Amino acid sequence: MSNTHEGKTHEGLLRSDGKRFAIVASRFNDSIGENLVDGALDAIRRTGGSVADVEIFRCPGALEIPALLRRVVDTGRFDAVICIGVVIRGATPHFDLVVNQAVAGIAQIAVAAPVAVTCGVLACDTIEQAVERAGTKAGNRGADAAMAAIEMADLYATMKAAAAAEGMAGKSSQRAGSPASPSGPTAAPGPNGGPRSRR
Numbered sequence: 001m002s003n004t005h006e007g008k009t010h011e012g013l014l015r016s017d018g019k020r021f022a023i024v025a026s027r028f029n030d031s032i033g034e035n036l037v038d039g040a041l042d043a044i045r046r047t048g049g050s051v052a053d054v055e056i057f058r059c060p061g062a063l064e065i066p067a068l069l070r071r072v073v074d075t076g077r078f079d080a081v082i083c084i085g086v087v088i089r090g091a092t093p094h095f096d097l098v099v100n101q102a103v104a105g106i107a108q109i110a111v112a113a114p115v116a117v118t119c120g121v122l123a124c125d126t127i128e129q130a131v132e133r134a135g136t137k138a139g140n141r142g143a144d145a146a147m148a149a150i151e152m153a154d155l156y157a158t159m160k161a162a163a164a165a166e167g168m169a170g171k172s173s174q175r176a177g178s179p180a181s182p183s184g185p186t187a188a189p190g191p192n193g194g195p196r197s198r199r
Helices: 030-046 062-074 094-112 127-132 141-177
Strands: 021-026 055-059 080-088 116-124
Touching: 021 030, 021 062, 021 141, 030 080, 030 116, 030 127, 030 141, 055 062, 062 080, 062 094, 062 116, 080 094, 080 127, 080 141, 094 116, 116 127, 116 141
Parallel strands: 021 055, 021 080, 080 116
Antiparallel strands: none
16 A cells, blocks of 8 residues: 655664663573574664674563563663563463563553663463464564564654754754843933933
8 A cells, every 4th residue: 555645754764783772581481582582682683783782681580571671771771672571371360460460561661761662572372382483483572572672762763863953953043043132121211311210
């Protein structure tokens, strides 16, 4: 379908060069989780980023991801943070509790964070489904989350630069239009040519 929109469209590019990335990864089901981390690192590498500069923060399980994510974002050292975890359904409702709390916590931080935050937490019914989504039949959700983080980080950086440029342009126009003399009220002359005193 052709794009008939004539106004401005803002979107990020898949370029990670010059940007700093962090990965917050849970160790639970780490045999699958490591494939997701590898996928994320490969996505950063393929888009021009330096994998050597990526920092990985590990926590016990998916429930701990939001708390660790909050602290990683607060360091102010990263342009984007990628969250990775693997939750597989068991015979109890614990699965729903973990997934809901983890994803909701990540989303809440993502909305307020000044940097890009993406969620690569798998929620699968079986181990086979998780394996398929960690680099076999159904792609790699770690790579998908990294690609989203790369694009959003680029978009945020572009928007920030545009806002700064507009701010500088506004200041320049204000200076150009400011009067050379004070703009305060001038006292009317008195009868002898001096200023009339105010009562």
